[in-house]
Amino acid sequence: MQEFVYGEIPVVPDSITDPDARDLDRAFMRSNLEGVQTEAWFHVFGCRRWVRLRRDTRADVVVD
Numbered sequence: 001m002q003e004f005v006y007g008e009i010p011v012v013p014d015s016i017t018d019p020d021a022r023d024l025d026r027a028f029m030r031s032n033l034e035g036v037q038t039e040a041w042f043h044v045f046g047c048r049r050w051v052r053l054r055r056d057t058r059a060d061v062v063v064d
């Protein structure tokens with residue numbers, strides 16, 4: 001296992017108004033952005049806390 005698990009924080013478009021459709025979008029639609037995206041990271045084998053950060057997926061570096 002990895003020390004951290006992480007993923008992008010889903011942003012559901014405002015154009016989707018049906019609650020079930022919003023749940024589906026949140027669960028399955030990933031933007032797979034090329035660039036800076038906001039992510040949530042969970043420190044599995046450390047402090048077991050969530051941290052929110054911004055990562056540039058092109059260079060795999062954390063920015064600000």
Ligand SMILES: [Zn+2]
Pocket residue numbers: 043046047048049
């Ligand atoms: Zn930690």
